[in-house]
Amino acid sequence: MEEEYNEKEEEITHNLLSRDFILLLFLNFIMFMGFQILMPVLPTYARYLGGSESKVGFIVGIFSFSAILIRPFIGRALDIFGRKRIFIIGFLAFSLFSLSYMAASTVLFLLFLRFFHGFCWGTTSTTANTVASDIIPYKRLGEGMGYFGLASTLAMAIGPALGLYLIQESQYGFKGVFIFSAAAFIIALILSLGIRYPTVKPLSGKKALFERKALKSAVIVSLLTMPYGSVVTFIALYAQEQGIENIGLYFTVYALALMVSRPLFGRLSDRKGFGIAIVPGLLGVMIALFLLSRANTLMLFLLAGIVYGVSFGAAMPALQAMSVQKVPPNRRGAASATYSTGFDFGIGLGSIILGAVAQFVGYSGMYLTGIIPLVLALIIFFIPGERKRESSR
Incomplete structure (x- = not known):
């Protein structure tokens, strides 16, 4: 049962590690x-089903685009109907589609499943971000979002x-991965x-699906995640091409670096403004992509992962906090949807465009190309406008 929300009390107590936040x-x-x-x-x-690099890019890309299609409507539904029932529907649907991958026998069918699976992810992740912005005290929003992101970061270190272990070293293979995914969402x-x-x-009345106050952070995070999509999608194939084993360690060091930087820079952005986290974050990701383009040993991959993790972890909590900082509670769903x-x-x-780029210039050239949107993101951040947090609502 949803309980009464007292915004004034929230501002006074500043209790970040509440029971509900820990559960979240x-x-x-x-x-x-x-x-x-x-x-x-x-x-x-x-690839096992016969897909090329460009088709692999579409497998990731179509998931993201279907999530994009549903997020604005989910954001509005959250602001009208509340959070709980939408959470439940999203979790159930995600579990069912994770299991459905076992039935995929062609790349076309896999694309079909990924498209509808993206609706489920758009639902659950938008709801989680909105609930976090409800629960976290306003004056500790950057820090709270940093800790909130730690949960996903730890999952990124393990997941x-x-x-990769299940499909390469165990007897469970792809089937085991799909069952695990479904079970996680049931839990x-x-x-x-x-x-x-x-x-x-x-x-009350008609409201826009997107929240105008969250648009700047949404544009910047879009440019920031363009190369991230290509890293996650193609790094295993890139390493395999160069004969490098144990590339799963990249995700581990990347996530550990994220775990250190997220709360640190989240706290700094609360005290010093968003620029203290976003600017070095964007510059650091550029350096990480350059290192990836030159990586030909496992150590270089891991160094790139550390730099990428610290930098990405610096920018993300600040951008997420910036997206909801001036938004009233009954527009947080729309703001979270806009940002997401x-x-x-x-x-x-990024997965689709850079996947196509990889077919012409290879993976190394693809990662260098990924620096371009980050330069644009840096320029947009410095376009005149208020970037510092207000001291009060």
Whole structure:
């Protein structure tokens, strides 16, 4: 049952590690485990079914674009109907589609399943981000989003490596990965039942699907995640091409670096403004992509992973906090949807465009090309406009 929300009390108490927030952290970890275990596996599964590099890019891209299509409507539904029931529907649907991959026998059928699976991810992730913005005290929003992201970061350290292990070293193969993903979302559903959801006054009248105040952060995160999509999609194939084994360690060091930088830079952005985290984050990702383009040993891959993790972890909490900082509670669903749409759009577009680029210039040239959108993101951040947090609502 959703409980009464007292925004004034929230500002006074500043209690970040509340019971509901801790429960949400566990939920987010389990949910992202179910998601991340699929990320490096599905490109390999698509290749197993006979797909080329460009088709592999579409496998990832179509998932992101279907999530983009649903997010604005989910954001509005969250602001009208509340958070809990949408969480439950999303978790159930995601589990069913994870299991359905076992029935895929062609790349075309896999594309079909990925498209509808993206609807489910758009639903659950948008809801989780919205609930986090409800629960986290406003004056600790950057720090709270940093900790909230730690759950997904820890899953990123374990999920991809576990997925690659299951298909390469264990007897369970692809089937084991799909069952694990489905089970994770069922567990997340169970955890969601224990959260005391704030009741937010429903929207009245017609409101835009997208929140204008979140657009700048959405554009920047879209440009930031364009090369990230290509890294996640093609790094296993890139390493295989160069004869490098144990590339799953890349995800581990990347995630560990994220775990260190997220709360640190989240706290800094609360105190010093968003630029202290976003600018070095964008510059650091550029350096990481350059290192990846030159990587021909496991050590270089791991160094690139550390730099990428620190930099990505610096920018993300600040951008996420920036997207909801001036938004009233009954527009947080729309703001979270706007931001998450930018995130997914970047991953989807980056996977498709850079996947096509890889066919002409190879993986090394692809990662160098990925620096271009980051330069654009840096320029957009410095376009005149208010970037610092307000001291009060």
